Amino acid sequence: MADSKPLRTLDGDPVAVEALLQDVFGIVVDEAILKGTSASEKVCEWKEPEELKQLLDLELQSQGESREQILERCRTVIHYSVKTGHPRFFNQLFSGLDPHALAGRIITESLNTSQYTYEIAPVFVLMEEEVLKKLRALVGWNSGDGVFCPGGSISNMYAMNLARFQRYPDCKQRGLRALPPLALFTSKECHYSITKGAAFLGLGTDSVRVVKADERGRMIPEDLERQIILAEAEGSVPFLVSATSGTTVLGAFDPLDAIADVCQRHGLWFHVDAAWGGSVLLSRTHRHLLDGIQRADSVAWNPHKLLAAGLQCSALLLRDTSNLLKRCHGSQASYLFQQDKFYDVALDTGDKVVQCGRRVDCLKLWLMWKAQGGQGLERRIDQAFALTRYLVEEIKKREGFELVMEVAPVLKERMVKKGTMMIGYQPHGTRANFFRMVVANPILAQADIDFLLGELELLGQDL
Numbered sequence: 001m002a003d004s005k006p007l008r009t010l011d012g013d014p015v016a017v018e019a020l021l022q023d024v025f026g027i028v029v030d031e032a033i034l035k036g037t038s039a040s041e042k043v044c045e046w047k048e049p050e051e052l053k054q055l056l057d058l059e060l061q062s063q064g065e066s067r068e069q070i071l072e073r074c075r076t077v078i079h080y081s082v083k084t085g086h087p088r089f090f091n092q093l094f095s096g097l098d099p100h101a102l103a104g105r106i107i108t109e110s111l112n113t114s115q116y117t118y119e120i121a122p123v124f125v126l127m128e129e130e131v132l133k134k135l136r137a138l139v140g141w142n143s144g145d146g147v148f149c150p151g152g153s154i155s156n157m158y159a160m161n162l163a164r165f166q167r168y169p170d171c172k173q174r175g176l177r178a179l180p181p182l183a184l185f186t187s188k189e190c191h192y193s194i195t196k197g198a199a200f201l202g203l204g205t206d207s208v209r210v211v212k213a214d215e216r217g218r219m220i221p222e223d224l225e226r227q228i229i230l231a232e233a234e235g236s237v238p239f240l241v242s243a244t245s246g247t248t249v250l251g252a253f254d255p256l257d258a259i260a261d262v263c264q265r266h267g268l269w270f271h272v273d274a275a276w277g278g279s280v281l282l283s284r285t286h287r288h289l290l291d292g293i294q295r296a297d298s299v300a301w302n303p304h305k306l307l308a309a310g311l312q313c314s315a316l317l318l319r320d321t322s323n324l325l326k327r328c329h330g331s332q333a334s335y336l337f338q339q340d341k342f343y344d345v346a347l348d349t350g351d352k353v354v355q356c357g358r359r360v361d362c363l364k365l366w367l368m369w370k371a372q373g374g375q376g377l378e379r380r381i382d383q384a385f386a387l388t389r390y391l392v393e394e395i396k397k398r399e400g401f402e403l404v405m406e407v408a409p410v411l412k413e414r415m416v417k418k419g420t421m422m423i424g425y426q427p428h429g430t431r432a433n434f435f436r437m438v439v440a441n442p443i444l445a446q447a448d449i450d451f452l453l454g455e456l457e458l459l460g461q462d463l
Contacts, residue, residue: 020067027074036083037097037443039451042419043089044082052080087441087448088421093248093276096308096441100371104364105310115148115358116350117336118343125347128362134369135301136317138281140294145318145325147352148361152275153193155300155316156242158325158354160184160197162298162318163240163269165328172328176202183236185209185227187219187254189247191273207236217252219243225262240269245290246277246306249428249436253277256292264295272296275314279306282374283381306384306440307377309365325352380442388439391449398453400460407463408433414459421455 010016035041047055056076065073083089085097113121115128132146149155163184164171170178182203186194188210198208209231212223228238241263243254256272263270272293278301280286281293293299297319304313318324330351337348350358369377395401408425412435415421423435 020070023067023071024074027071027078031075031078032081032083033085033097033099033102036078037085037087039087039448041083041086043086043422044416044419045080046417046419047080055080082422085441085443086421087443087445088452089441090438090452091422091424093302093305093438093440094308094311095438096443098308098310098368098442101308101310101364101368104367107367108360108363111360113360114350114356115360115362116348116356118347119341121360124360124362125349127366128349128360131362131366131369132315132317135278135315139296139299139317141317141319143319143321145320145323145352147316147325147349148358149300149314149316149353150355150359151312152191152273152300152302152314153196155275155302155314156191156193156271156273157197157200158316159242159269159271159298159300160194160203160240161201162320162324162328163271164201164203166269166324167239169327181236182207183209183228183231183238184240184242185211185224185231185238185268186242187211187213187217187244187247189213189217189219189250189252190242190244191248191275194242194273213252217247217250219254219259221255221258221262224259225265228262228266228268238266238268240271242271242273243296244277245272245274245293246280248276249426251276253289256290256295258292260292260295269298270296271298271300273300275300275302276305279303279377280381282307282378283385284378285382286385303365306381307365307368308380308440308442309368313361313365329354383442383444384439387444387446387449388437390446391437391439391452394449394453398457400457401453407460408435410463411435411456411459415455418459421452423452 010020057073082091084092084095086095089095113124115121115124118125128148132148136142136144136146147158149158164179164182168178184194184198184203184207186208195205195208199205209227211227212220214220224241231238241259243256243259245253245256260270262268272290274290274293277290278299280289299317300314301317302314303309304311307313332351333356336356337345337351339345341348350356372380412423412425415423423437425433425435427433
């Protein structure tokens with residue numbers, strides 16, 4: 001970058017602040033939003049790490065830089081970043097760019113408040129509860145509790161901690177000394193946060209009993225019951241079952257009603273990790289995939305995935321009405337949660353969580369929902385299913401395509417370096433590496449699916 005006069009501080013200069021931010025917002029709109037969601041642009045501009053370090057000039061200096069340099073840095077950051085809103089970005093379970101959700105994210109960042117007390121976040125305390133109430137209603141509950149968490153992994157860990165506390169409340173004070181050997185159960189297709197959570201909470205990864213799944217990736221309830229009986233015979237105390245609605249690799253939906261029956265017979269906490277599939281509850285056509293979810297004790301749901309609400313937007317929903325969250329996590333910090341405030345202190349929700357500062361994650365979903373309505377979001381879900389069916393039918397028609405191909409890593413490297421699209425791949429059991437197609441972006445069209453298939457053919461024509 002060319003040297004120029006360093007940027008003086010903008011403190012106390014509203015005109016300069018406005019001018020800078022208008023320029024930055026202009027760059028964001030042009031480069032990240034318009035170009036970043038255009039099928040005629042690249043998904044990414046791939047560079048090897050050492051070259052990228054040089055292009056970004058990452059080292060932090062003692063002297064500030066000019067406004068022109070700062071604006072150019074904004075352009076550079078966007079240019080070399082992956083455009084996850086691009087219609088040909090299929091790499092993760094999140095994608096797309098909803099403008100109303102983005103507006104909510106911009107407002108959230110601008111206000112820069114923490115979601116722990118009504119006095120500093122009055123709008124968002126009330127808004128969060130209304131959004132959580134709506135999500136609980138879609139699950140099938142007319143009461144309950146909940147909180148937005150920093151990701152679905154934390155939501156799952158919260159559920160494990162709550163289940164443990166409910167059965168052994170002394171563990172909050174006495175720790176692991178208050179516990180017998182515990183066992184929790186989940187399928188081999190579960191998200192890895194279940195195992196991580198067991199390690200993080202001191203249960204140990206050996207406490208996780210892996211239940212068999214069928215050929216479609218769904219938990220087998222009969223094997224769940226067998227595993228519970230086996231754990232008891234070995235001296236462990238079963239306390240939780242974690243089912244999955246929308247597994248990470250195969251997108252499978254566990255048979256929740258049958259699993260709930262097993263949990264009821266054995267008196268176990270029933271958690272549903274619906275981080276990916278929870279949004280299907282908005283679709284009258286497809287919500288049957290989650291039949292039985294209303295029988296769960298807790299549900300993890302990430303609207304930043306299938307609904308494209310933007311990272312991060314992860315809800316933990318509870319059927320409990322006994323203030324379990326606060327009893328489990330609360331510590332009554334006197335400098336935040338004074339009991340003699342001039343308003344209803346039940347509105348101070350910060351003691352429900354293990355965090356102190358907590359970002360506002362409800363506004364983006366609330367604003368998007370206000371704009372789209374439940375019907376608009378339902379159409380978004382139905383469109384994702386329709387495009388998935390279209391993709392499957394088109395694959396069947398094309399020679400040289402199978403559901404599992406060993407060439408995935410080679411094709412992945414070629415597409416990323418070319419920048420035309422991005423798809424994730426992984427092995428599964430005895431299957432070789434294959435592409436995991438994530439169809440969620442609300443601006444996806446059949447033309448993008450056709451391009452994807454054609455581009456795969458082009459990239460792999462010599463293989």
